Amino acid sequence: MTNGLHFRDATLDDATFYADVFTALRPTRPTDPVVERYWWEQPDDTYVSRRWVVQRHGRDIGVATFDHPAWARLRVPHGDIGGDLSPDRRDRATLDALLAEMERRLVAEGARRVAVRANEDDELRIATILARGFHEDRRHRRWLLDLGENGTRIAEMATESRARMRAEGIRVLTLDQDADPDTYRKVWRMNEEAVQDVPTTLPNVEETFEDTMRWLRAPDMHEDRIWLAREGDDIVGVSVLGYPPVRGVVGTAWTATARRVRGRGIARALKCETLVQAIALGVDRVQTGNDGANDPILHINASMGYRRWVGAINFLKDVPAG
Secondary structure (H helix, E strand, C coil): CCCCCEEECCCCHHHHHHHHHHHHHHCCCCCCCHHHHHHHCCCCEEEEEEEEEEEEECEEEEEEEEEEEHHHHHHCCEEEEEEEHHHHHHCCCHHHHHHHHHHHHHCCCCCCCEEEEEEECCHHHHHHHHHHCCCCEEEEEEEEHHHHHHHHHHHHHHHHHHHHHHCCCCCCEEEHHCCCCCCHHHHHHHHHHHHCCCCCCCCCCCCCHHHHCCCCCCCCCCCEEEEEEEEEEEEEEEEEECCCCCCCCCCEEEEEEHHHCCCCCHHHHHHHHHHHHHCCCCCCCEEEEEEEECHHHHHHHHCCCCCCEEEEEEEEEEECCC
C-alpha cells in the first residue's frame, strides 16, 4: 500500500484495461488493445518490463509500469517509469504517489537515471513530474498528415521519387516481394546502424535479431506494407506504417536508411510509397513522430504537408548512488 494505493501485478488479461486507460486520457490517439496485449506476451532480449494495475479500495483505477534495458548492456543503469490513472480518478496527489512508487521500485532494481514522459498539453502530469525533481531533457515532435488534403501533393512527390530511385539504381519494393533469404537479417543490421544515429540523451541499446522479428510480426505490421530500398544485394532503407487492428491512428512505425546512402532521397521515396499505399487502403490521416533535433526528418515531414500535433516532453532525474 502506498498513499492508499495497492499495486497488483498485471496479467495478460489486464492489457485491455491498460489500453482503455490511455485511450480515455488521449482519445485523439487511442491505444490498441490487441497490439498492447501482443507486446505484453512477448519475451524480450533487450528490455525488462514490469506492469501493475493500480487499485484503491479494491477498484482498478490506473496502471503503472517501468522498463529498463538489461543492466549488462549499460554503463550507467537507466530506465523509464510510466503509467497513469483513469480520468475520473486522476488528481495530482494520486498521480504523484503512482510515479513515486514506480521510481522507488526502479531504483531498487539498480537504476541510477530515471526517465519519464508527458504530453506537452498535460499540465497536471508535467507539474507532478517537475515537483518530483525531474528536469526537461528532450522534446518529441508529433505530426499529423491529412491524406485527403495532401493526396495530390503526395502522388506528385511519389512520381518524382520513383524517377529519382530509378536513376540512382535503387529498387523499392515491399518485404513480401523480396525473395532474398537473408532479407530479415539485412533489415535488422541496417536498422541497428540507423538507431545509433537517432538523437538521444540516454544511449540507444542494440536489439537482437529476435527482437526485430517480434516487431515485424506484431498485429499492426504487414509484410506487404513494409517498404524496402535495395541497392544491389544490400538493404539500404526501410519505412513502414503501423495499422492498429482495433483502434488508433495509422502511423509511421519506423523510417531509416543506411549511412552510406543518405542524401539521395531514399527516405523520402520510401515514405511516399507508404502514404500512397495508405491512401489506396482508404486511410484518411497518418501520424508520425521524431526527436525535435532530427532535422532531416523534420524537413521531409514539412515538405509532405504534415502539421504539428501535440508532442511529448522527456524528463530525466539522476539518482545518487547509495
